[in-house]
Amino acid sequence: MPAKRRRGKSSWSWRSRAFRGLIYQVLAAAAVAGLAWFLWSNTLHNMRVRGIQSGFDFLGQQAGFTIGESLFPFDSSESYLKGFAVGLSNTLRVALAGIVLATFIGTVVGVGRFSRNLLVRSLCAGYVECFRNIPVLLQLLVWYLVLTEYLPGVGEEWKAGPFFLSKGGLNFPIPIWSPGQAWTVAGLGVGLLLAWAWRRWARRRFEATGIPRSTFWTPLALVILCILAGWTLGGAPTALDIPKKGEFAVENGGALTPEFLALLLGLSLYTAAFIAEVVRSGISSVAAGQSEAAAALGLDRRLEIRLVLMPQALRVIIPPLTNQYLNLTKNSSLAVAIGYPDVVSIANTSMNQTGRAVECIAIIMAVYLTLSLTTSGLMNWYNARVAIKEK
Secondary structure, three states: OHHHHHHHHHHHOOOHHHHOOOOOOHHHHHHHHHHHHHHHHHHHHHHHOOOOOOOOHHHHHHHOOOOOOOOOOOOOOEEHHHHHHHHHHHHHHHHHHHHHHHHHHHHHHHHHHOOOOOOHHHHHHHHHHHHHHHOOOHHHHHHHHHHHHHHOOOOOEEEOOOOOEOOOOOOOOOOOOHHHHHHHHHHHHHHHHHHHHHHHHHHHHHHHOOOOOOOOOOHHHHHHHHHHHHHHHHOOOOEEEEEEEEOEEEEOOEEEEEHHHHHHHHHHHHHHHHHHHHHHHHHHHHHHHHHHHHHHHHOOHHHHHHHHHHHHHHHHHHHHHHHHHHHHHHHHHHHHHOOOOOHHHHHHHHHHHHHOOHHHHHHHHHHHHHHHHHHHHHHHHHHEEEEEEEE
């Protein structure tokens, strides 16, 4: 007992390394907070002296401008706060779609670098060297030029079934919302839950017996069946809002503007080139003996990559893959160069109208900081889930 008391006292003494480290961290945090307070108060003082208004009260004022592309209605009578919400939704829309598309393309190209076909290997290598060595801003401008100058104009749209493609963007049919659609969405949720449960069970069975089970087609079938079941229970709604040619433009249906398409293609193809190299390096890090063992078990090349190489390569792939997701999200701020109304574009407009430069920049910083930390947190959680556990 006396020894324990001495150790307890020493942990709170200056001789304790842990205690000294805690004090240093507290002092460093206090210094940073003090510096931030000094800079902020000094900025506010200088702004008051010069008669410049400050504060976030302008967010409740009428914006006085419209936004050409938004997921929910917005007009000039709405507040600046709702305008920022529209900009954030546009940023999230292109970032999430870009992450999915870039991951798919990058994975396919990265795996293609190991193809036994010389043509496939050469095409994949050429794609990587081409897209990753051209600045992303230049790629965005090129795609915007292609979509707005080299596509047919009004009245000459390219038509493929119910889809229209022109300088005005891509038009496509969308369901007309009804109570029955809610059952379809519920079926999708149940299907995703069952697919996750199946993949979890299949992985455990494979680890226990060595017998591979479908982790793609069966989950996909479960999702489709649940969607069809929900759609049937909801009365099988079939009403669609189908686009059609109007006098001046394609009317009705859903639409993707050329600005959104240019930003999505530019960011996705650029980031996919880096993801492909991440996937290639991850697969290359797996010992050659693993491929030989897979061949000895009679696995073909597809099963070898899916069941043997990729699970081991993920622990190398995920950390740099997280960086690429962060880069794609932050690069979306270049949307202002092609006129896409993301959060940066809305902030610039608000700044010009209100003069609240510090506040608008602070909002932009907070948005991208939050998105980056959220992405990092989710990827770190996934990295911990797929990490190889040592026994």
